[in-house]
Amino acid sequence: MAVAFDEMNGPGGDLRPAYQELSRWLKETPPDALEYRRQEAELLFRRIGITFAVYGDAEAQERLIPFDVIPRIMSAKEWTLLEKGLKQRVRALNMFLRDIYHGRDILRANIIPDDLIFQNPVFRPEMNGQDVPHDVYVHIAGIDIVRVDADNFIVLEDNARTPSGVSYMLENREIMMRLFPDLFARHRVAPVEKYPDELLSALRSVAPLSASAEPVVALMTPGVYNSAYYEHSFLADKLGIELVEGRDLIVKNDEVFMRTTEGLKRVDVIYRRVDDDFLDPLTFRPDSALGVPGLMSAYAAGNVTLANAVGTGIADDKAVYSYMPDIVKFYLGEEPILKNVPTWRCREPKDLAYVLDNLGDLVVKEVHGSGGYGMLIGPAATKATIEAFRDKLKREPEGFIAQPTLALSTCPTCTASGLAPRHVDLRPFVLTGRDHVTIVPGGLTRVALKEGSLVVNSSQGGGTKDTWILDE
Amino acid sequence: MLSRTAENLYWLARYVERAEYLARTIDATLRVTALPAAYIGKTNEWDSALLTAGVSASFYEAYQEANEQNVVEYLAFSPSNPSSIKNCIEAARLNSRSVRTALTSEMWDTINSAWIELQEVWGKGTSSREELAKFLRFVQETSLRFDGSAYRTMLRNDAYWFSRLGLHLERADNTARILDVKYHVLLPEEEHVGGPLDYYQWTSILRSVSALTAYHWVYRETLKPWLIADLLILNDTLPRSLASCYSNLVRNLDQIGVAYGRQGASQRHARGVRNRLEHSHMDDIFQHGVHEFIQEFIADNARLGEIITKQYLI
Numbered sequence: 001m002a003v004a005f006d007e008m009n010g011p012g013g014d015l016r017p018a019y020q021e022l023s024r025w026l027k028e029t030p031p032d033a034l035e036y037r038r039q040e041a042e043l044l045f046r047r048i049g050i051t052f053a054v055y056g057d058a059e060a061q062e063r064l065i066p067f068d069v070i071p072r073i074m075s076a077k078e079w080t081l082l083e084k085g086l087k088q089r090v091r092a093l094n095m096f097l098r099d100i101y102h103g104r105d106i107l108r109a110n111i112i113p114d115d116l117i118f119q120n121p122v123f124r125p126e127m128n129g130q131d132v133p134h135d136v137y138v139h140i141a142g143i144d145i146v147r148v149d150a151d152n153f154i155v156l157e158d159n160a161r162t163p164s165g166v167s168y169m170l171e172n173r174e175i176m177m178r179l180f181p182d183l184f185a186r187h188r189v190a191p192v193e194k195y196p197d198e199l200l201s202a203l204r205s206v207a208p209l210s211a212s213a214e215p216v217v218a219l220m221t222p223g224v225y226n227s228a229y230y231e232h233s234f235l236a237d238k239l240g241i242e243l244v245e246g247r248d249l250i251v252k253n254d255e256v257f258m259r260t261t262e263g264l265k266r267v268d269v270i271y272r273r274v275d276d277d278f279l280d281p282l283t284f285r286p287d288s289a290l291g292v293p294g295l296m297s298a299y300a301a302g303n304v305t306l307a308n309a310v311g312t313g314i315a316d317d318k319a320v321y322s323y324m325p326d327i328v329k330f331y332l333g334e335e336p337i338l339k340n341v342p343t344w345r346c347r348e349p350k351d352l353a354y355v356l357d358n359l360g361d362l363v364v365k366e367v368h369g370s371g372g373y374g375m376l377i378g379p380a381a382t383k384a385t386i387e388a389f390r391d392k393l394k395r396e397p398e399g400f401i402a403q404p405t406l407a408l409s410t411c412p413t414c415t416a417s418g419l420a421p422r423h424v425d426l427r428p429f430v431l432t433g434r435d436h437v438t439i440v441p442g443g444l445t446r447v448a449l450k451e452g453s454l455v456v457n458s459s460q461g462g463g464t465k466d467t468w469i470l471d472e
Numbered sequence: 473m474l475s476r477t478a479e480n481l482y483w484l485a486r487y488v489e490r491a492e493y494l495a496r497t498i499d500a501t502l503r504v505t506a507l508p509a510a511y512i513g514k515t516n517e518w519d520s521a522l523l524t525a526g527v528s529a530s531f532y533e534a535y536q537e538a539n540e541q542n543v544v545e546y547l548a549f550s551p552s553n554p555s556s557i558k559n560c561i562e563a564a565r566l567n568s569r570s571v572r573t574a575l576t577s578e579m580w581d582t583i584n585s586a587w588i589e590l591q592e593v594w595g596k597g598t599s600s601r602e603e604l605a606k607f608l609r610f611v612q613e614t615s616l617r618f619d620g621s622a623y624r625t626m627l628r629n630d631a632y633w634f635s636r637l638g639l640h641l642e643r644a645d646n647t648a649r650i651l652d653v654k655y656h657v658l659l660p661e662e663e664h665v666g667g668p669l670d671y672y673q674w675t676s677i678l679r680s681v682s683a684l685t686a687y688h689w690v691y692r693e694t695l696k697p698w699l700i701a702d703l704l705i706l707n708d709t710l711p712r713s714l715a716s717c718y719s720n721l722v723r724n725l726d727q728i729g730v731a732y733g734r735q736g737a738s739q740r741h742a743r744g745v746r747n748r749l750e751h752s753h754m755d756d757i758f759q760h761g762v763h764e765f766i767q768e769f770i771a772d773n774a775r776l777g778e779i780i781t782k783q784y785l786i
Contacts, residue, residue, distance in 0.1 A: 224569045233572035259475045261784045262732050
């Protein structure tokens with residue numbers, strides 16, 4: 001594997017311009033002062049109660065995501081390029097979804113094979129021919145970006161269902177501003193605090209026609225035991241909207257109401273952080289107690305907007321991902337600004353054969369997986385793990401894709417033995433409303449805290465950093 | 473507001489109040505049992521602590537004997553006692569997490585810090601009287617802090633009123649229960665009233681509702697059972713008296729009624745109970761029987777809880 005690109009000390013060890021001031025500051029700051037701030041940050045996080053749950057880990061039902069106090073910095077120029085690429089990509093995603101559930105031009109043009117869509121468990125036939133307000137399907141997208149050099153941004157994954165992590169982006173900034181006011185004074189960091197406002201106006205802009213002039217928006221959560229519950233309550237609070245569970249909602253005459261102390265109140269837009277499968281036991285899983293019976297029928301009647309729309313999973317399927325460059329070209333007639341990681345689709349015999357021959361060098365992912373669960377990192381895996389994975393792959397090849405192991409870029413990070421480079425990625429959050437696409441400058445930087453590790457997922461021992469976009 | 477949010481706020485306040493009450497009960501019992509036998513008679517104080525907490529039956533399913541160690545463990549730390557202090561704080565935090573958006577950060581911080589301290593410092597219970605005293609103080613201070621931060625930081629809207637309803641309903645229940653049990657235990661020996669034995673018993677009742685000093689200020693008398701009953705039942709200047717709890721319940725329900733532009737069964741019921749308290753005299757209550765009076769009150773109070781739930785919380 002190639003040597004990773006370090007975002008502070010570029011190739012050849014030259015300090016990159018965006019990091020100049022930070023580097024100077026680090027030299028002036030004694031290591032124990034940094035350690036003291038780090039402990040202070042942890043205390044703050046714990047007291048605020050920013051925790052997440054790790055599934056299958058009974059010992060630590062609530063855990064803190066480790067926070068690294070060294071910010072990750074990008075120049076305005078880098079951001080401008082990235083922002084342009086993200087907007088382009090999310091526009092294409094929305095057009096793709098509209099097409100898949102309506103005319104299906106892209107299938108007729110033979111750009112994507114039919115069976116990849118129709119045989120796909122995340123394709124929702126319920127959405128066929130159903131219009132959604134202003135043709136917006138993915139109102140909130142979290143696009144995972146990695147870098148391998150100074151010039152290219154590469155999309156690792158598109159998260160078009162219920163991406164999480166934005167609360168960390170906001171809280172990390174809050175805590176950094178509290179702990180390092182001096183460091184902020186020496187930089188011009190673009191603010192992120194407008195995110196809740198922008199999210200609310202995006203959600204309101206896509207209210208159904210039957211909504212009142214002041215549409216009522218609610219955030220729907222699976223409940224306190226969900227791993228991202230903190231984020232749900234945090235966002236509801238920042239947006240000033242009700243945080244509802246399925247049992248708080250009821251459908252009457254194809255309209256959705258919430259049960260309040262003053263009786264029933266109509267809900268127009270639901271920012272749902274509940275998966276499709278659990279939305280409505282009448283349509284999807286009958287055993288689910290999380291959902292609202294009749295919700296899909298109110299949705300079909302056009303009386304409620306769900307954000308994100310039902311059926312967006314087909315756009316963040318990892319096999320569909322491999323077609324994204326073609327999707328961008330097909331709908332927008334533009335060259336994709338953001339690159340894809342070269343991807344082998346195990347559903348294709350030729351690709352599968354290659355993958356089976358090279359398991360030790362590849363990263364293999366489940367097409368519907370998320371959170372870093374169930375993936376194989378060839379170079380880091382034992383022989384036994386690789387063999388077990390080989391069997392899984394042969395049994396169900398269409399369930400997997402494979403990619404080369406990327407040398408993700410690194411950023412300086414606090415470790416037990418002082419500052420050291422650690423691999424990072426970036427998840428910016430892209431909002432799509434009626435008229436425009438917006439992105440607050442930055443996103444959530446995730447960092448693999450273990451030396452050499454490439455897995456940044458919080459469920460797998462990753463941490464987070466504040467992400468700074470410098471104003472010129 | 474969401475019915476579930478109102479419900480969570482209501483129960484959150486109830487759990488915090490109950491935790492404090494249990495801490496006071498243990499504290500008062502410790503003081504009485506520390507006296508030589510001649511001062512406290514033959515009654516088992518730990519038994520009566522279980523009775524006032526309303527968990528006697530479930531206790532004896534798990535334990536043989538009501539002694540200090542067993543009862544403290546059961547009331548304070550037992551995971552199998554649904555209303556142990558530990559479980560009250562756990563439940564309070566769970567409710568807080570469900571209504572994060574309706575709590576001020578000060579309230580959340582109080583509950584969350586208490587919950588963290590419960591795990592980190594008190595995870596294994598207490599091993600000495602000194603530690604136990606510290607623990608009980610921690611519980612009482614948590615409740616004071618919670619109450620104070622609610623009072624000082626919450627908007628005066630329905631969220632605040634529902635939380636107050638939980639607090640006063642729970643408090644009324646607790647005061648009624650302790651009076652009932654103690655009267656039951658103490659009054660058969662009416663001729664001895666005023667003797668040293670009862671004196672310490674009565675002191676402990678007052679202590680468990682933090683009204684010992686108040687008693688002296690109000691009555692400027694030695695402890696007399698009917699005055700104590702008067703104080704705890706009818707005197708609405710004492711925050712833990714039944715009368716005071718009902719003034720508060722009526723006021724908060726009225727505020728909800730005004731805000732929502734609609735009165736209902738709970739407003740009527742609460743006013744009924746308050747009027748009865750306002751028009752009662754201790755003489756009549758004694759004639760009618762204190763036990764009967766309190767039993768009726770406890771039932772009425774529980775009924776109010778049900779009506780509030782039906783009217784607003786589901």
